[in-house]
Amino acid sequence: MNESATAIIGCPSCGLLQRTAHCTGPELAYCGRCRTPLVHCAGKSLDVALACASATLLLLIPAMCAPFLTTSAFGATRSSILPSSASALWQEGWPLLGIVFALFVLVFPPLRFAALSAVLLAIRVGARPRWLGPVFRTANTLQTWAMLDVFFVGLAVAYARLHVSIPVTIDTGAKCFIACAVLSLVVRATLDKRRVWRLIAADAGPPFAGPGIVCPGCDRLLPKDAEGAHCPRCGARVRARRADSVPRTMALLLAAVLLYFPANLYPIATIPIDFRPTAYTVLGGIIDLSKSRLLGLALLVFCASFAIPILKMAGLSWCAVSSLRRSNKGLIGKTRVYRLLEEIGRWSMIDPFTIACFIPVMDFNVLLYGRAGPAATPFAAVVILTTLAVKCFDPRQMWDRAAHPGG
Numbered sequence: 001m002n003e004s005a006t007a008i009i010g011c012p013s014c015g016l017l018q019r020t021a022h023c024t025g026p027e028l029a030y031c032g033r034c035r036t037p038l039v040h041c042a043g044k045s046l047d048v049a050l051a052c053a054s055a056t057l058l059l060l061i062p063a064m065c066a067p068f069l070t071t072s073a074f075g076a077t078r079s080s081i082l083p084s085s086a087s088a089l090w091q092e093g094w095p096l097l098g099i100v101f102a103l104f105v106l107v108f109p110p111l112r113f114a115a116l117s118a119v120l121l122a123i124r125v126g127a128r129p130r131w132l133g134p135v136f137r138t139a140n141t142l143q144t145w146a147m148l149d150v151f152f153v154g155l156a157v158a159y160a161r162l163h164v165s166i167p168v169t170i171d172t173g174a175k176c177f178i179a180c181a182v183l184s185l186v187v188r189a190t191l192d193k194r195r196v197w198r199l200i201a202a203d204a205g206p207p208f209a210g211p212g213i214v215c216p217g218c219d220r221l222l223p224k225d226a227e228g229a230h231c232p233r234c235g236a237r238v239r240a241r242r243a244d245s246v247p248r249t250m251a252l253l254l255a256a257v258l259l260y261f262p263a264n265l266y267p268i269a270t271i272p273i274d275f276r277p278t279a280y281t282v283l284g285g286i287i288d289l290s291k292s293r294l295l296g297l298a299l300l301v302f303c304a305s306f307a308i309p310i311l312k313m314a315g316l317s318w319c320a321v322s323s324l325r326r327s328n329k330g331l332i333g334k335t336r337v338y339r340l341l342e343e344i345g346r347w348s349m350i351d352p353f354t355i356a357c358f359i360p361v362m363d364f365n366v367l368l369y370g371r372a373g374p375a376a377t378p379f380a381a382v383v384i385l386t387t388l389a390v391k392c393f394d395p396r397q398m399w400d401r402a403a404h405p406g407g
């Protein structure tokens with residue numbers, strides 16, 4: 001496959017079109033205006049990504065079918081498999097939480113890694129079927145929502161919490177799951193998406209009459225009149241900027257702020273502490289972890305469950321208001337904040353996943369049981385709404401509007 005040495009790239013953060021070289025060494029190319037990294041070449045390998053994606057897909061089978069966790073107390077044992085968390089949440093009256101767990105842990109990860117394995121294998125053997133573009137775009141969309149890595153940390157917190165009360169064993173399913181989570185991070189680190197897109201179909205480019213427009217699905221530069229049409233490479237609807245970005249972001253943020261109060265005021269779960277059922281709120285759980293001398297986990301949960309949601313709502317409101325006011329102050333800083341929010345938002349799901357882990361194996365008698373609390377559903381909703389809000393916001397409009405303060 002013939003690959004040209006350079007391409008015109010539209011910066012995803014500020015929209016500036018610029019010519020950059022493709023990966024030839026371990027270099028990092030930044031946007032000339034907002035300093036967003038545009039090309040990151042170190043450690044990229046499509047063969048490693050293919051090997052790890054297919055290994056993840058294969059290991060997900062035992063991870064979901066083999067015994068996951070086993071606990072014992074009073075001579076009785078309880079054993080779980082991964083899907084039993086979804087059914088336990090559903091049966092205990094938290095159907096939305098069960099569906100969220102099922103989608104983010106049981107459905108999206110196998111879909112993402114099946115799609116990635118198929119695309120990378122087709123490229124490896126030199127095949128270019130028409131479905132490659134749309135399937136690779138779907139795999140990339142699922143990157144945020146396939147939460148193997150986040151669930152892995154939730155599992156670690158659940159293990160630490162259970163371990164202080166009763167004996168708990170990590171079974172084959174959980175071991176395979178941990179391997180999947182680690183491999184999924186390797187896939188993310190080694191996958192050069194721009195290269196995959198170029199191998200699916202070469203980057204088009206000027207000469208066009210007038211400036212080009214960048215496809216939101218695959219970053220291909222298209223002529224300006226492609227607005228509203230479907231991209232020939234990935235099938236996405238081509239838009240120069242995300243539609244109604246600020247009003248949609250504000251609406252999602254408002255819903256998240258309203259749900260933030262019940263999510264933090266009500267108990268998120270009940271677990272036995274010193275063999276007494278104890279309901280705890282998000283902050284109460286953090287205090288409890290620190291009292292159990294699990295300071296590292298307490299800090300982790302504090303960041304993921306308490307600090308990140310506040311940071312997301314405050315940071316995104318700042319960016320959205322700035323865009324509305326056509327402010328040109330601190331644009332590079334705001335762009336950095338937005339990129340940080342994009343990366344860290346999904347990690348707030350650790351607490352709901354911790355609950356999903358211990359519910360099926362913490363059910364012995366009226367004193368020794370674990371349950372989700374009334375805050376768990378609004379908490380998960382806050383995480384999903386703020387993540388959607390970040391996706392709806394278009395940071396390029398901050399730069400567009402700042403460049404045209406008169407409107």
Ligand SMILES: [Zn+2]
Nearest residue numbers: 011014031034
């Ligand atoms: Zn930029």
Ligand SMILES: [Zn+2]
Nearest residue numbers: 215218231234
């Ligand atoms: Zn495209």
